Amino acid sequence: MTYCQNLFNYQRRKSSLVQIGQVPLGGANPVRIQSMTNCSTLDTASCVEQIKKIVAAGADYVRLTAQGSKEAENLGCIREELRKQGIAVPLIADIHFNPKAAEVAAAKIEKVRINPGNFADPLHIMQTPDEEIALKIEKEKVRERLLPLLAICKKHGTALRIGVNHGSLSSRMMLRYGDSPRGMVESCMEYLRICVEEDFKAVVISIKSSNTLAMIQTVRLLIKTMEAEQMCFPLHLGVTEAGDGEDGRIKSAVGIGSLLLDGIGDTIRVSLSEDPEAEIPVARKLLAYADKRKGHSYINAGAFEDFDPYTYKRRTSKKAGIIGRGQVPVVIQDHSRGLTKDYSGSDPQPDFIYLGAKSPEAARKDNIPQICHFEVYTEQAHCYPLFEAGQIEELLACKAALRFLRVCYSDLKPELLQLLGQEDNVILWLHSKHQNTTAEMRAAFHTLLNLNSPLAVVISASYTTEDTEDLQVQAAADFGFLLTDGFGDGVCISSDALQTECLSLMFGILQATRSRISKTEYISCPGCGRTLFNLQSTLAKVKAGTSHLKALKIAVMGCIVNGPGEMADADYGYVGAGRGRISLYKGKFCVEKNIPEEEALDRLLELIQKDSM
Numbered sequence: 001m002t003y004c005q006n007l008f009n010y011q012r013r014k015s016s017l018v019q020i021g022q023v024p025l026g027g028a029n030p031v032r033i034q035s036m037t038n039c040s041t042l043d044t045a046s047c048v049e050q051i052k053k054i055v056a057a058g059a060d061y062v063r064l065t066a067q068g069s070k071e072a073e074n075l076g077c078i079r080e081e082l083r084k085q086g087i088a089v090p091l092i093a094d095i096h097f098n099p100k101a102a103e104v105a106a107a108k109i110e111k112v113r114i115n116p117g118n119f120a121d122p123l124h125i126m127q128t129p130d131e132e133i134a135l136k137i138e139k140e141k142v143r144e145r146l147l148p149l150l151a152i153c154k155k156h157g158t159a160l161r162i163g164v165n166h167g168s169l170s171s172r173m174m175l176r177y178g179d180s181p182r183g184m185v186e187s188c189m190e191y192l193r194i195c196v197e198e199d200f201k202a203v204v205i206s207i208k209s210s211n212t213l214a215m216i217q218t219v220r221l222l223i224k225t226m227e228a229e230q231m232c233f234p235l236h237l238g239v240t241e242a243g244d245g246e247d248g249r250i251k252s253a254v255g256i257g258s259l260l261l262d263g264i265g266d267t268i269r270v271s272l273s274e275d276p277e278a279e280i281p282v283a284r285k286l287l288a289y290a291d292k293r294k295g296h297s298y299i300n301a302g303a304f305e306d307f308d309p310y311t312y313k314r315r316t317s318k319k320a321g322i323i324g325r326g327q328v329p330v331v332i333q334d335h336s337r338g339l340t341k342d343y344s345g346s347d348p349q350p351d352f353i354y355l356g357a358k359s360p361e362a363a364r365k366d367n368i369p370q371i372c373h374f375e376v377y378t379e380q381a382h383c384y385p386l387f388e389a390g391q392i393e394e395l396l397a398c399k400a401a402l403r404f405l406r407v408c409y410s411d412l413k414p415e416l417l418q419l420l421g422q423e424d425n426v427i428l429w430l431h432s433k434h435q436n437t438t439a440e441m442r443a444a445f446h447t448l449l450n451l452n453s454p455l456a457v458v459i460s461a462s463y464t465t466e467d468t469e470d471l472q473v474q475a476a477a478d479f480g481f482l483l484t485d486g487f488g489d490g491v492c493i494s495s496d497a498l499q500t501e502c503l504s505l506m507f508g509i510l511q512a513t514r515s516r517i518s519k520t521e522y523i524s525c526p527g528c529g530r531t532l533f534n535l536q537s538t539l540a541k542v543k544a545g546t547s548h549l550k551a552l553k554i555a556v557m558g559c560i561v562n563g564p565g566e567m568a569d570a571d572y573g574y575v576g577a578g579r580g581r582i583s584l585y586k587g588k589f590c591v592e593k594n595i596p597e598e599e600a601l602d603r604l605l606e607l608i609q610k611d612s613m
Helices: 044-057 069-084 099-106 131-156 171-177 181-197 212-228 245-260 276-291 392-397 414-420 437-450 468-483 502-512 535-546 563-569 597-612
Strands: 032-036 061-065 091-094 111-114 159-165 203-208 235-237 330-334 352-356 370-373 383-387 403-407 426-430 456-463 490-495 521-524 553-557 572-578 581-586 589-596
Touching: 032 276, 044 061, 044 069, 044 276, 061 069, 069 091, 069 099, 091 099, 099 111, 099 131, 111 131, 131 159, 131 181, 159 181, 171 181, 181 203, 181 212, 203 212, 212 235, 212 245, 235 245, 245 276, 245 468, 245 502, 245 521, 276 468, 330 456, 330 502, 383 392, 392 403, 392 414, 437 456, 437 468, 456 468, 468 490, 468 502, 490 502, 521 535, 535 553, 535 597, 572 589, 572 597, 581 597, 589 597
Parallel strands: 032 061, 061 091, 091 111, 111 159, 159 203, 203 235, 330 352, 330 490, 352 370, 370 383, 383 403, 403 426, 426 456, 456 490, 521 553, 553 572
Antiparallel strands: 572 581, 581 589
């Protein structure tokens, strides 16, 4: 297990120090926050005003797109104007396809980001039977493109981010490794090795995806690969095209938060299809929540030897009704805190309602099964008891069709699990009051694996915050931490102050972790100076027109730079092709080009309807 020092005890990953202007990154420095402008980089006044808002919100760095040399040149003007106004924030140029723009930008500002997928390509796999010779020739071509940029960066003290995007792997990497974590890692390592050979150390790395599972596993694999070659470059974390609103916050917190809770990450960017400054409070909340893990009491647990952190595999569990054995994780809505609601006609509906110590209703109009404490349990249809760890005799004597047992990590003794393994329809209800809650629950799952116990497990947690965004961030980080490891057959999130918000939150987390798809998923970029339409209003329009659809993934992308690639996982894509023009995609393939924007939504709906017939 090399992706973090310890699976169960928080320890920040050690990384090398990179100086970015006056704000150092990595080493012992705190995790830095950044965002990106979404106005034209040629519009100096607009960029300056937007950067001021981003900095006022709490960003440590600000990134701007530089798609050409003119935009790269103007970065110097933007920087100069900011300095005149007393704003010293380091600026980062975002480069795609254009090595010359990267070289211009490197002489103007503090950091340049390049994408290996389109910086030195198009290059092609050499047609030679000798794979070693082919790789050597390809590396030399990449090297020829990269060395001039490294020389300029060295001269001006400019840092470099090697930023791999899942959706824009080069044709070489796709042909050789496929659309895989290995391909993303090799794409990054090819550039890193050149930097190391040239003794260029001011490097930051990012590996991003709109798929949270792919993002988490690939970052872990990258760390393992770097460690094998004695590299410890700092990491930039982000989930691309996360979207907006609740879904955008949940998706970002699942991907970024899960890694932060493992001590991984040196700078983060929460990519929302909203005003750039709206990203900063979410990032700050994520960091504050991860910081609470520091200095926690020790969790003494042993990792399951065959656990693979680089490949998603759901833990195999025993079936108990609709829970376990590969069935989608169930959602349990907490009604123990005074909430009362009839879910008839609601979408989505919880699979169970937890009543706590409240007596069950004789019959609910919505027919949703109820779970209550054993003390108030009565034998009736669709009602099931929850036992405490000290009530094993009562559990064994009970004849209910489903029996839940509330446990924490310390309760999972071999003799108990052996006894329960002989029973049918017993489900563990896992909770923790440890400071490092999710790590202790991870320890519980590894204990179940080590003891070969197939009992199904419901993950439960309670939150005290009164702020909806706080709840979204905290719960998504916690539950994402476990679900993306393949752990959990059900979820129950509780909140005294925000009871009604918990239902959509649970379904949102399951969707973001690809555990249970219950609604249309929107893959939407945050926008930048390349965006060819008003992204926020367009996303809202597409959502309004398609939100009734089920289990589809629809991408709304501002331009073609990352659009066709990052939305390769989507069923349909709505991509800016020019001013007032949209191209529609089905999967990876463009099916309608340059159609008028006012017609695009109707044409998208027609395309979806045609495919459903």
